[in-house]
Amino acid sequence: MSDCIFCKILNGDIPSATIYEDEEFKAILDRFPANEGHVLILPKEHSANIFEIDPQLAGRLFTLATKIAREMKRILGFEHMNVMQNNGTVAGQTVYHFHLHLIPRYENDSITI
Numbered sequence: 001m002s003d004c005i006f007c008k009i010l011n012g013d014i015p016s017a018t019i020y021e022d023e024e025f026k027a028i029l030d031r032f033p034a035n036e037g038h039v040l041i042l043p044k045e046h047s048a049n050i051f052e053i054d055p056q057l058a059g060r061l062f063t064l065a066t067k068i069a070r071e072m073k074r075i076l077g078f079e080h081m082n083v084m085q086n087n088g089t090v091a092g093q094t095v096y097h098f099h100l101h102l103i104p105r106y107e108n109d110s111i112t113i
């Protein structure tokens with residue numbers, strides 16, 4: 001998708017802070033983090049959102065999310081996390097390339113998701 005910002009990140013046209021990568025997925029730091037350590041997991045295959053993504057791919061993405069979340073917890077030392085995934089404008093989706101948010105939560109951080 002030529003006009004998709006996450007496809008541009010995935011093909012290297014836009015730089016990103018990559019924390020994990022394999023054949024199917026890339027995990028990056030959010031450019032405008034809701035909280036310290038906010039990570040996005042992107043499938044390399046473009047689909048707009050939950051209404052388009054291959055269900056098997058979504059399953060593998062969530063399996064990967066459990067592993068990345070535990071590694072983030074170990075490294076950053078937090079005890080709480082929001083896992084978020086928005087679909088459609090009204091639901092808060094701003095980038096139409098499926099992605100999962102991993103947002104660490106800290107005592108008294110007072111952020112609103």
Ligand code: 5GP
Nearest residue numbers: 016028029030031032033086092093094095
């Ligand atoms: P959505 O609102 O679609 O669920 O989430 C899109 C996310 O992408 C937002 O949290 C936003 O901060 C992040 N984002 C937007 N543009 C960029 C970018 O160029 N690089 C990175 N790393 N994150 C971005």
Ligand code: ZN
Nearest residue numbers: 004007046097
């Ligand atoms: Zn895309």
